[in-house]
Amino acid sequence: MSDLPRPPVRGLPVPDRPAMAGFEPDLTVDPNLVNLDDYERAAAERIPAGPLAYFTGGALDERTLRDNRAAFDRRRMIPRVMTDVAEVDTGVELLGRRWPTPIWIAPTALQRMAHPDGELATARAAAARGITVTLSSSASTDMGDIAEAGGPRWYQVYLLADPGARRAMVERAVSLGYEALVMTVDLQRLGRRERDIRVGFRIPEGVGLPNIARAAGVGDEQAADVAFVSRLTWDDLEWVAGFGLPVVVKGILHPDDARLAVAHGAAAIDVSNHGGRQLDGAIASLDALPAVLEAVAGRVPVLMDGGVRRGTDALIALALGATAVGIGRPVIWGLAVDGEAGVGRVLDIITGELEQAMALAGVSSVTELNTIRVV
Amino acid sequence: MSDLPRPPVRGLPVPDRPAMAGFEPDLTVDPNLVNLDDYERAAAERIPAGPLAYFTGGALDERTLRDNRAAFDRRRMIPRVMTDVAEVDTGVELLGRRWPTPIWIAPTALQRMAHPDGELATARAAAARGITVTLSSSASTDMGDIAEAGGPRWYQVYLLADPGARRAMVERAVSLGYEALVMTVDLQRLGRRERDIRVGFRIPEGVGLPNIARAAGVGDEQAADVAFVSRLTWDDLEWVAGFGLPVVVKGILHPDDARLAVAHGAAAIDVSNHGGRQLDGAIASLDALPAVLEAVAGRVPVLMDGGVRRGTDALIALALGATAVGIGRPVIWGLAVDGEAGVGRVLDIITGELEQAMALAGVSSVTELNTIRVV
């Protein structure tokens, strides 16, 4: 018998289980906000139509947007049993930092459209949990304010056309303690998101782009006119890597690009199709993952984002070989529903689901992920 | 010509068939209670919302819950014809007993939430038909009462944290003539069943856990606070096997676990995902069956449960190589609709469907199952 002394379990509503370790908070929640899809529904009632279209939409027919989620539903796990999962450690080592959970917050723009506290609320909720947040170049909050939140942070880089401004933006991120630069490589053009067009989306008054404005030395009203570079090649990755921070290359789907990214200095690769917002018809992130992993062959960590809405989704991606998974839109939904507390709740739900999913799959740490199968 | 003297067939409503042997009762039934799905619908009108959520629900998005059934619908049988099926013998030998039908009642908790007679009604209906019933550790009826029903019975074991209580519960089952111990290995944590959370499910007043209470020496009100072991490993299987009864290891999906179960003393394996209530995204039981069968290679019988709602479903699983199939929720539906009579009717329907399906597939006994194909 392997049972060690454990505190007795209190007031179980359903008796057929041994313990509630790691998942107790879920029993106290609002029954209408049980999971991340609930937050999406609740947020849709709170966000105005224009920003909602912007946050929700994908490109053209939204084939890829839907497929990002369908790809998880097509997969099945073959879990293990009778392993010791009394203590599940979801931690993972990534780019020199120990993460409490292999989930990170992917960059999303203009979060103050969802809640007045915007990116700051997101950063505080993440910091309180030791979760890495990525600040978008198109953030509506100053990168200095995010740094003051004090948590682990990455900065997502779009390259400004003006060389001085371009350098200034990156240098400021480095000086503010951002630990990695996330270089988005799938947005040389903006994908055509028809929801935006149908509702006539424009950035609301009072929501600015302070990091672009400051780097370019213009006022808030001019920030939207600041040009990005119109060409982006692997040389640009080397330029970004020259700042000394590890660079996460975000937006890789093709294995040949994964090889090129590693060859040009990527510290990590993020398999992503930009949330289905760029090339409609692009392969689902999860479906692209295996070939990228094979091409990378362990030389750098491979992350993914796109369609992760459940801890079980995260487990599928991890079991296939991803080191961590990013979530984007769900953070917006939490933010819209309840600011920092809402983001915190979204993070607690999905990290709790992952912890439980690992236990239910018989996996007590990420080092054991190879014992289960995904089919 | 191979027709032996047979009693003439009476009053056929449809003349294009030779005989009604084995399926006659179905013509007399309530046209609204023709099959097990009918019982589910009828039960949903009788069971209060909380218990209904508990009995119905699966984990998270209920992907696995749905897939358990979809897996049967994806398969097709290639039947045989012109074999002698005038007498179909559905019997099977299992763990030293001759079963009249390769269908058993899988454990479900708290049956008194469905009907005041609870597990006793189930046991009596099963006993009258020689069908093996499994009593859950979380049953709401004393295991002694079930034993008095007199039919073939298995006891499903959750391990209590207190060593004395743990041993006491198992020893009492052994002494009461339970013929096998069913060790559930996929519930070290309770899967997150969102239906329960949404309706605020709590065990109703007056429905207790007498077997846990008695083993732990506490009153009915304290039973829900009795802790289970927080770790479960293969050593625990050996401890359970030490009581001398055959142990059915319930909850295996991975072929490596099937091998380990056999190595640690399993007398039989039950391929199961706990009715889709534990790891959402786990493979459907039926889809997991072939690899487990291959791993076990005939050393012990392999059972399955999950999604069996028709005799044709049972036939598919048997033709793939299962020795028997378990049904769980349908028993609850029968119980809710009409107590012992309802359970009996549910059993008669599915065993009748199986008998007929074998005949229609040209199979007069389980030894001939290898003549048909499942694709």
Add this chain to the structure above:
Amino acid sequence: MSDLPRPPVRGLPVPDRPAMAGFEPDLTVDPNLVNLDDYERAAAERIPAGPLAYFTGGALDERTLRDNRAAFDRRRMIPRVMTDVAEVDTGVELLGRRWPTPIWIAPTALQRMAHPDGELATARAAAARGITVTLSSSASTDMGDIAEAGGPRWYQVYLLADPGARRAMVERAVSLGYEALVMTVDLQRLGRRERDIRVGFRIPEGVGLPNIARAAGVGDEQAADVAFVSRLTWDDLEWVAGFGLPVVVKGILHPDDARLAVAHGAAAIDVSNHGGRQLDGAIASLDALPAVLEAVAGRVPVLMDGGVRRGTDALIALALGATAVGIGRPVIWGLAVDGEAGVGRVLDIITGELEQAMALAGVSSVTELNTIRVV
């Protein structure tokens, strides 16, 4: 140039085509009765609930019933072009007779439940077109009346339990000029058709089983009580073949049974699952066809029935290797809508569709079917 003198085309409603040969009648029809599905809808408004359930239904969950049709929808044809299809010959040689079209009328019982003229109307419509009709043992019309219709006819044999009656029924069919005996081998039990149970289907007053009654020497009221043999084996096929007519073995799905049928004297095989009315979950007829064809290896013709509702469906089955396809329920729908004229119209539609489909696929006769592909 290959155009020979042809009559000019008159009054074309749409000009982008060269000719209307072979499909003109369709332009004159009731726009609500354009295809066989229209007839099904129209018939459902005319047939009483009980008989409608009987004619429409399949066994249990009707998985096989639906799959019979879905199997056609899953297939695609790769047609040929630029072949000479000015004259399409749909004719085929089968069991010594030249058929004008490779479509036959499969047996359906009790046609007088659909229309007072019943099987006689069906036989007359078929005779007028040279199409072979199969009379069911459970027909509601005397086989002598059908013979008087004068067309090519087959008799479907169920074996009566009484040896004298059994022989009498077959001998009468032989003496009345039926050209083949269709032995149904998949109905040793009646499949469970839940629609019948739900509506409480009983054979209506005034609809009898004259061929069974006459063979058994009983009155019409007793015919439904006449027993069929309760065992059916390959010896019975040899007994049927002993009457000297070619025997079409109807109800084969498994290639091993196809081999056995040939070995025991089948003159042709009909791949069928009894319209999804027997073993629910059985493979779709079309899906079973290729393996049966491979097993038979050309020794006897292979027919199929099940789900054929379009000339394009017929072409798919023929291109896969079937010699002819049977239709069952659509004949009932035509009968219900307009008696003999309705059956005729149903036959004209589907044979016209097949003729056109062959032309559109670039196939001017069945000997050229191997030039197209089905994927």
Add this chain to the structure above:
Amino acid sequence: MSDLPRPPVRGLPVPDRPAMAGFEPDLTVDPNLVNLDDYERAAAERIPAGPLAYFTGGALDERTLRDNRAAFDRRRMIPRVMTDVAEVDTGVELLGRRWPTPIWIAPTALQRMAHPDGELATARAAAARGITVTLSSSASTDMGDIAEAGGPRWYQVYLLADPGARRAMVERAVSLGYEALVMTVDLQRLGRRERDIRVGFRIPEGVGLPNIARAAGVGDEQAADVAFVSRLTWDDLEWVAGFGLPVVVKGILHPDDARLAVAHGAAAIDVSNHGGRQLDGAIASLDALPAVLEAVAGRVPVLMDGGVRRGTDALIALALGATAVGIGRPVIWGLAVDGEAGVGRVLDIITGELEQAMALAGVSSVTELNTIRVV
């Protein structure tokens, strides 16, 4: 860094992108007419029921019609990143002409049923963009008027039964500067389009077939009675090729026919199933493309049409190996909504989508299409 001096980007509604090059017009459009499906919906409100049925419908059950589109949705692209796509050249060389975009207008009949300006509006919109338009033999506008529009033009040939008329029609197209002859090879019969039958479609008064009438020397009222050849074989292709223009063979699905077309003088092949209007159940054009490409092995260009509604669809076909894709119905929808301007808008949308899709896929010219994958 690879950014060259570029004009600054003005007034971006969404800041997370570097440039709007090539897709700006879309931001100014009617939010109800954003894509080609919008035009279909809008057109359905403007076109009378009969012509709408004619333009919309496919044959029989419209399986192939639907599958033409579904085939695109089943495919996914694996795009490239970090390539220089600041300038995307969608141009392609085809039959001696440089095309600005690999999209052509496939022939559709009777366009004056959609708008009084009919084919002339289509031709003018195409000419203004340098896009090749194909005039149908069943056009409702004189081929001379189309020639005066001055753009690149092909003539689609149906062979008239009368040898003199047949020759006259083709010779006139040659003399009017049509650059290629499109020989439709999949319409020896007219497919059965049930929508036409249900609404009783007839060509409206005042919509004629001037090219057929003129060639046959009859009045407009007699044109619909002019017969086409009733046989069409590869010899006819050689006859058409004898006029000296390149011949595009339209309607090939089978690889053997592709080989035959090349052997008999085809200058290009168009993989097509006539918009799902001929053989229902025929393979989707996109699904037929790979085998045709393999059979042709680069000897002539391979085009396709059927189901292309998005620039991403076009990119999928091109990435699989097509040289250009045709659109048919969407042109009708644009025509119905706003005449020449509507056709122009439809062309701008889909060509803009293609240009953007290439950029988003990391492909700056058609010569780089082999760097991406379609799965």
